[in-house]
Each structure stands twice: as structure tokens, then as C-alpha cells.
Amino acid sequence: MHETLNETSNQITTGAITVAVLIFLGAYALIISEKIHRTIVSIFGGALMIILGIALHFYGQHEAISAIDFNTIGLLVGMMIIVGITKDTGLFQYVAIKAAKAAKGNPWKIMIMFSLITALFSALLDNVTTVLLIVPMTFVICDHLRINPLPFLIAEIFMSNIGGTATLIGDPPNILIGSAANLSFTDFIINLAPIVLFMIIILLPLFKWRYGRAIQVAPENCQKIMQLNEQEAIENPSLLKKSLFVLVIVILGFFFHGLLGIEGATIAIFGAGLLLLLDNKNPEKALHEVEWTTIFFFIGLFVIIGGLEHVGVISWAADKLIAITGGNLTITTIAILWGGAIFSAFVDNIPFVATMIPLVHEMGSTFANLNPIWWSLALGACLGGNGTLVGASANLVVAGIAEKSGYKISFFDFMKIGIAVMFITVAISNVYLLIRYL
Amino acid sequence: MWVKDYMFKNVCVVAPDTTIAEALKLMVEQKTNSLIVVDKDQKPIGTLSSYTLVREVVPQYLKNDPVYSQFGAEGTLDHYAQKFKEKKVSELMHRDFHILSINDAMIEAASYSIKASRRILPVVDKNGCLIGAITRTCIKNALYNAIFKDHQINPDPCRVAK
Numbered sequence: 290m291h292e293t294l295n296e297t298s299n300q301i302t303t304g305a306i307t308v309a310v311l312i313f314l315g316a317y318a319l320i321i322s323e324k325i326h327r328t329i330v331s332i333f334g335g336a337l338m339i340i341l342g343i344a345l346h347f348y349g350q351h352e353a354i355s356a357i358d359f360n361t362i363g364l365l366v367g368m369m370i371i372v373g374i375t376k377d378t379g380l381f382q383y384v385a386i387k388a389a390k391a392a393k394g395n396p397w398k399i400m401i402m403f404s405l406i407t408a409l410f411s412a413l414l415d416n417v418t419t420v421l422l423i424v425p426m427t428f429v430i431c432d433h434l435r436i437n438p439l440p441f442l443i444a445e446i447f448m449s450n451i452g453g454t455a456t457l458i459g460d461p462p463n464i465l466i467g468s469a470a471n472l473s474f475t476d477f478i479i480n481l482a483p484i485v486l487f488m489i490i491i492l493l494p495l496f497k498w499r500y501g502r503a504i505q506v507a508p509e510n511c512q513k514i515m516q517l518n519e520q521e522a523i524e525n526p527s528l529l530k531k532s533l534f535v536l537v538i539v540i541l542g543f544f545f546h547g548l549l550g551i552e553g554a555t556i557a558i559f560g561a562g563l564l565l566l567l568d569n570k571n572p573e574k575a576l577h578e579v580e581w582t583t584i585f586f587f588i589g590l591f592v593i594i595g596g597l598e599h600v601g602v603i604s605w606a607a608d609k610l611i612a613i614t615g616g617n618l619t620i621t622t623i624a625i626l627w628g629g630a631i632f633s634a635f636v637d638n639i640p641f642v643a644t645m646i647p648l649v650h651e652m653g654s655t656f657a658n659l660n661p662i663w664w665s666l667a668l669g670a671c672l673g674g675n676g677t678l679v680g681a682s683a684n685l686v687v688a689g690i691a692e693k694s695g696y697k698i699s700f701f702d703f704m705k706i707g708i709a710v711m712f713i714t715v716a717i718s719n720v721y722l723l724i725r726y727l
Numbered sequence: 728m729w730v731k732d733y734m735f736k737n738v739c740v741v742a743p744d745t746t747i748a749e750a751l752k753l754m755v756e757q758k759t760n761s762l763i764v765v766d767k768d769q770k771p772i773g774t775l776s777s778y779t780l781v782r783e784v785v786p787q788y789l790k791n792d793p794v795y796s797q798f799g800a801e802g803t804l805d806h807y808a809q810k811f812k813e814k815k816v817s818e819l820m821h822r823d824f825h826i827l828s829i830n831d832a833m834i835e836a837a838s839y840s841i842k843a844s845r846r847i848l849p850v851v852d853k854n855g856c857l858i859g860a861i862t863r864t865c866i867k868n869a870l871y872n873a874i875f876k877d878h879q880i881n882p883d884p885c886r887v888a889k
Binding site: 379382386421424425426428429432433435513517521522524689690693694695 | 786787788789791792794795796797798799800802803806807810
């Protein structure tokens with residue numbers, strides 16, 4: 290490893306490589322162990338990488354700043370502000386009740402409706418926000434129907450991770466990939482949304498088979514759903530109109546950002562600024578809704594991985610991976626798909642994808658077209674999140690609310706169906722990648 | 728203004744192994760919104776307020792955003808009340824509370840009462856045993872006397888509870 294690395298930079302010493310790798314592995318181990326909050330690990334690890342980088346001449350402060358992908362940060366912050374304001378308008382609750390009534394209170398039809406709503410909203414908002422909005426409504430509907438909400442909640446977890454896979458803004462790994470690979474919102478829609486839709490169509494009958502018997506209700510309970518008044522959900526009609534106006538502009542902006550040559554972050558921040566201006570009150574509250582712990586986690590992570598790149602470890606690892614797969618694009622793509630899925634089922638997919646991105650870039654010297662690899666990375670990392678309860682933040686959020694509300698989702702019960710869902714969706718992705726790109 | 732002038736002495740106390748149902752019954756019977764949890768030596772180890780009970784009975788899925796409760800099913804409150812009635816006071820009581828002594832100033836009581844919305848602050852003797860408590864009513868009386876200096880009320884006892 291030492292010899293290979295010395296070829297990339299004459300000034301980098303073995304000590305520098307060892308230090309950078311140790312910081313990276315140490316941070317990774319601490320993030321996986323969950324003994325220390327991932328954001329604390331990332332901030333401290335990033336700072337340590339810079340200080341030791343300066344001392345050992347492998348990394349500087351300006352290089353650390355350049356390593357931060359501000360497009361990802363801007364996109365996340367902008368969307369968090371927009372969503373933070375919009376979620377209080379009652380739009381989501383309105384849509385959910387309307388859907389439950391359209392299903393005429395039939396629990397199986399409600400499960401389909403809520404699954405589709407979760408997938409759609411997860412594609413446009415972040416997954417955690419989506420489940421935070423749909424889960425309380427699921428409980429309320431199940432209280433009326435007098436049935437156990439767990440089958441609905443589990444279906445929603447799967448749908449949030451699958452729906453989030455469909456777009457550039459649906460899941461943080463996609464934001465990272467889109468920004469790094471210069472793939473537009475439309476690229477994601479064209480390449481990932483069709484296969485995501487197919488997965489949903491395949492999975493819904495599976496939910497019916499698995500949970501159909503558990504969600505039978507008395508007809509009089511169905512009637513109670515029809516008595517709910519969705520209009521009551523709209524608490525602030527004026528803000529709702531403003532939010533919808535901005536959301537339409539932002540989504541249109543995303544559709545055309547590739548053509549216009551405007552980055553996703555610019556559109557999201559413009560949307561956030563416009564909505565703040567139209568609302569014109571309490572910016573503190575809106576900014577408080579931004580998940581700063583996630584944002585700082587990203588920043589620290591970019592700095593840590595930047596250090597690793599500067600000592601040449603990433604390009605060395607890329608060479609090794611290509612050597613293992615024999616420089617074969619098909620094998621490399623499929624290996625990243627399955628490897629990413631299995632890894633993401635147990636470990637946070639954000640550091641995984643953030644590490645893989647420079648590594649895939651390095652493969653550009655071997656493969657003329659990296660797009661199949663980018664799509665396999667996105668599909669593997671996002672869909673792997675369904676494998677276990679710890680696979681994605683949304684899973685843990687749902688399990689947390691359910692448990693505190695008296696319904697426990699056990700790790701192994703979830704894993705039994707989660708692994709099956711992950712396997713089915715990744716297998717579908719595998720076939721899709723082979724047919725379309727390889 | 729001193730704690731010794733405004734505290735009330737007949738504080739409602741419960742043991743940590745009391746059930747929530749029994750604690751609630753005591754609150755209703757004694758017309759009080761807060762209890763002090765004491766150990767065998769009468770030393771305060773926690774406080775319990777009606778707010779804590781309300782917070783416990785509202786399910787987690789409604790806590791983040793009460794807007795969903797507008798569509799709540801009939802019987803939801805009963806359902807969750809049944810679930811938590813057998814819990815022990817020790818499971819729900821606040822363990823982080825401020826302890827006052829009789830020679831503390833009322834500003835200290837007032838300041839700590841707004842911290843985390845604590846409804847009751849225990850007052851102890853030199854041995855740490857409970858001898859009284861300051862509630863918001865006591866602070867309200869102190870405030871009254873601070874403003875209406877010509878028409879002072881007798882704050883001792885602020886209220887009498889068994």
C-alpha cells in the first residue's frame with residue numbers, strides 16, 4: 290500500500306497515511322458502535338484530521354473547506370426550511386384523511402393509500418419528516434378502526450425508504466451522489482423512479498399476503514373514518530397557499546435545474562428564502578426546524594473523507610476494487626449494489642456513500658461511463674435501509690414512536706420481513722441494471 | 728421575603744412505590760396539583776404533578792403535533808389511562824428538582840419554579856427532612872404582598888392540605 294500511495298504524492302509519509310486511516314476507521318467504528326453521537330464523532334474527527342494533516346503535511350485548512358460539498362449542505366438546509374414551514378400547514382394531514390375517506394375506511398385500501406402517500410412524500414421530502422407526518426395519522430386511523438397499527442407502520446417504513454430512492458432529493462445518499470456525479474433531478478426521475486414504481490407494485494400484494502388477516506375490521510368502524518372532516522386539518526390556509534406556491538416553484542426548478550445550469554442547492558435555498566419572505570415572521574422558528582446535527586455530521590464527514598483522499602487511500606482502494614472485479618463494469622456495478630445494500634442494512638448509509646463517491650470517481654480512469662455505478666450505489670444504499678431496524682433513521686423514528694405509544698417493533702421481527710423486502714427490491718434493481726445499463 | 732414566611736406545611740406526600748392510580752386519587756381528594764415523593768426518612772426524592780400525569784397519558788404520536796388529536800378516536804384517553812394506572816410513582820416522578828431551606832429568599836423559589844415548569848419545590852430542615860413546600864400559590868401570595876404593601880395578606884399558611 291505504501292508504494293502505491295507514494296506514487297500519488299511524494300510528500301506523503303507512511304505516518305500520514307496511518308494517521309488518516311486511523312482517524313477514518315476510528316470515526317467509522319465509533320459511528321457504528323453508537324456509543325458517541327455520530328455528529329460529535331464527525332466534528333471531532335474532522336478537526337483532528339485537519340490538525341494532524343497540517344502537522345504531517347498531508348492536509349490543509351483550505352483543502353478541508355474545499356472537501357465540503359456545499360451543494361449537498363445547501364440543498365439539505367433549503368429543503369429542511371421549506372419542509373419545516375410547510376409541515377405546520379395541515380397539508381399532509383388533509384391529504385391523509387382524504388385518502389382514508391377515499392378508501393371508504395377499508396383497512397387494506399387505506400394501507401395501499403398510505404403506502405403510496407408515504408412513497409410519494411418521501412420522494413419529495415426527507416424520509417424522517419415523511420414518517421413523522423404519516424405515523425400519527427396512522428395511529429389515529431387505526432384507533433378509529435380498532436386495529437393494531439404495526440402492519441401499517443412497517444409498510445410505511447419500507448415505502449419511505451423505497452420512495453426516497455426515486456429522486457435526487459428523496460434520500461441523503463442521492464443528494465450526495467447527484468451533487469458529486471453532476472446528475473440532475475430529471476436524471477434521477479428517468480433512471481430510478483420507474484424501477485421504484487415497479488418495486489412498489491410488486492410489494493403491495495406481498496403486504497396483503499403478510500398482513501391481510503391482521504387488519505380486518507368491523508364495518509361500523511369503517512364508518513367512523515367517513516365522519517372525519519379533513520378541512521379541520523388546515524389550520525393556516527394563507528400559509529398553505531404560500532407553501533404550495535413555493536413547493537411548485539422548487540419542484541419545477543428541480544426538473545429544469547440541469548437545463549438551466551443551476552445547482553440543486555441554489556433552487557432549494559431560493560425556495561426557502563422565498564417562503565421565509567412570503568411568511569415574513571419568525572425566521573428563528575423556521576431555522577430551528579433545520580436538523581443542524583445532521584448538517585454538521587455531513588460537514589465533518591466531508592472533511593474526514595477529504596483527508597483520506599489527500600493521502601491517496603481512496604485511489605488505492607479504487608484500484609484494489611477494480612483489481613478484484615477484474616476491471617469488469619458489470620461485476621463492479623453488481624458488487625457495489627449488493628455490497629452497498631448489505632452494508633447499509635446495518636450501518637448508516639451516509640458515511641458509506643460519502644466514502645464510495647471519491648472511490649467511484651477514481652474508477653473514471655478505468656470505466657468510460659460511470660453512470661451504472663452511480664445508480665447501483667444509490668439503489669444499494671437506499672434500499673439496504675429496509676434490511677433492519679437500524680438500517681435507516683426513518684425506521685428508528687417509527688419504532689421509537691410506536692414503542693412509546695405502546696406498540697413494540699422488535700429488531701428480529703422487523704428483520705424477518707425487512708431482509709425479504711430488501712432482497713426482493715435489490716434483486717429487482719440487479720435485473721434492471723443488467724437490462725438497462727450493462 | 729423568605730421561604731419560611733410563605734411555605735405551607737401540610738404537604739401531600741407519597742411513597743415511591745405508590746401506584747399512579749393511588750397518587751391521582753390523593754391529588755383529587757386533597758385538591759392539589761402536586762405531590763412530593765419522600766423516602767422512609769421523610770427526605771424528598773422526587774415530585775409529581777398533574778402536568779406529569781397529563782404528559783404521560785397523551786400518547787407519543789400526539790405529543791409531537793397535537794393537530795392530529797382533532798381526529799382522535801373516542802376512547803383514546805381511557806385506553807392510555809388504563810395502560811399507565813398501575814405504573815409506580817417512582818417511574819414518572821421528576822428526580823431533578825431544587826430543594827429549598829426555610830432561610831432561602833422567595834426569589835430563589837420563584838426562579839426555580841419557572842425552571843422546567845416545576846409546580847412544587849420541597850423545603851427541608853437541616854437534616855434534609857421535608858418540613859414544607861413552596862407552590863405557585865405561595866409565590867403568587869408573595870407577589871401580592873410585594874405589590875399591595877398596604878393590604879398585605881397573611882400568607883401563613885398559604886393553604887392547608889392534609
